[in-house]
Amino acid sequence: MSADASRLGGVRTLQRAVVADRARWLAETLGIVAIAGALLLAFSLTSSQFLLAENVRNIFVQISVVGVAAIGETLVMLAGGLDLSVGSVVLLSEVISADLTATHHLAWPVALLAALGAAGGIGLLNGVLVAVVGIEPILATLGTLLVAAGLGQRILGLRYLQVTNPVFNDLAVKNVIFNLPIMVAVMLALYAVVAFAVRTTPFGRMIYAVGGNRRAARLSGLSLVGVTIAVFVIAGILSGVAGFLNVAQTGLVSQNDGMGMEFQAIIAALVGGLSVTAGGVGRVERTLLGALIVGMMTNYQTIKGIDPSFQQAFLGGLLVAAILADRLLRGRQ
């Protein structure tokens, strides 16, 4: 009898936990949407330019590169890791795609494939170093950050590369949905696909399982090595896509491209409400909102003529606010 009662109690506890979980999820999602909405309202009331179609388009174009890189960073963080090599992989991918199209006059799909191959290769190296060798993610990806940046700058040499292939111009200029160019559509499509896949496929559940409780995941027969490597490879490829888009946005490649983009991606994920302690909590689509909030703030401050260095300072402040909000919503862990 007592066993039955305790089992019943267990079910009730579980039900309560599920309800609480739903409520918390709703609060978090609504919270981040509300913050984005409040900022939108405040900015559009205080600046007549902010909501102009041209400016909205600018915001989306500006966030599309970091936005795509942040998808990969989100997946890695969901799995309990961290990827510092994002910016360097973006540079490497930029250099390869620009060099192959502009210097070697190859077709753009070939260049894109080569760039994504290299980016995926760095991701594979990250995954092997973390999952097989056992180096901490922050140190392993710091090492590959140096390697990828060195490789990219070596290929680039001490020069700028200007791209001539029309595909880059099309990506940034040709409008497909509403007033938004192809590169924005690419970002939105990637968010839709990855968010859907993470929620519905077994692989998506595995990412959460590995990030949430490593030991339980292993004991229930999941391949930690496989999932970790796959997540890092996907993140690498997404950084490669971000690099290709960045070439489109700027039209040229220079040595410092991509520098620090890993931190912008991490900020987008954190502002979007990713769990900051251990992984296993968070949603891919919320990272898009995080990137949008950061993009709106940057854009607004630029309109108001605030110096970029102080914009960076405000960004740091925003990050503190985001983790404070996260702490208040989720409670001490």
Place this chain on the structure above:
Amino acid sequence: MSAVRRRLFAKSYIDTWFLLIMTLVLLGVFRGVQPSWLNGQTVQNLVIQNTPLALVAVAMTFSIISRHIDLSPGSMIALSGAVVGLVYTAQGSLALAIAAGVGTALGVGLLNGFLVAVVGLNAVMVTLAAYIWARGLSIGANNGDPIDVGGGLATVVNASWHGFTLTAPVVVAAYVGGWLLLARTKMGRYTYAMGGDPTAARRAGIDTSLYTILLFLLMGAMIGISAVITVGQLGSAQSTAGLGLELDAIIAVVIGGTRLAGGEGSIGRTALGVVFLSILNSGLLNLGLTDDYFQLYRGLVLLSVLSVQIVVRRMTDEEERRKREQEQLAAALAAT
């Protein structure tokens, strides 16, 4: 004799022996590639070039042992330096400028410590935010241009005795002090306790909030001293000062054999890690490599050493680990 030998070659020293060998290999390679690099001035130059790294690594050892990694030192060195420059420009008093710079470093350390210890935020994220905003402010302080502080500070910091500048005794003092603090005081023992098991430490009656804040203040102090020395060495405050220093310090600590997981480590290991990384940095710089090869070689050396270190470590406690995991698995199965 055999007891001494057994102790020297015990498993806990495997990392140390490995890194010592790696350091010698590195010295040999640099000596082979460019024989002139190893001369009477090498040690002096290593100390002069790597003082901020050495100082921050002492505090970083405490941060990592207590599981509160601090990512702010690089940016904070630039910001504290900028404060030194701004106050000196405005007031003309060097003493006041130094006090303001060190005060800034301590103040931000206190703020970070408060956010982590009292509010309960994650240390990596709090200090990542500081990494970003402090760099922004230090660039904004003078539009990214250097702020001149005159020759007074440079004369003191660069005054040399047999090629050693004033920084050498500062570094030695920091390591002796850091070792005493970590190995011989209550605060040191509490640092290990908080890193090993934070909940147990709190239940054992340790005021974890207070000691966490003290650890962030220790980092603030090291940042303040490093900032003053950096400004003195260059004769001006620069917004790019300390770029990437936090990650270098973490690497030095980890390569020395301290685990990122927290709860264990020592100042001696960090010293060895700093020596290794200093030789790597200075040796590569001395080869006159372009930026691309510099980064590539640095990345490859660090990844190789970290990988081999783990393989060596794993070979030595493979047997122990297997036994432990089997026990855990059996316990987990028995519980279901």
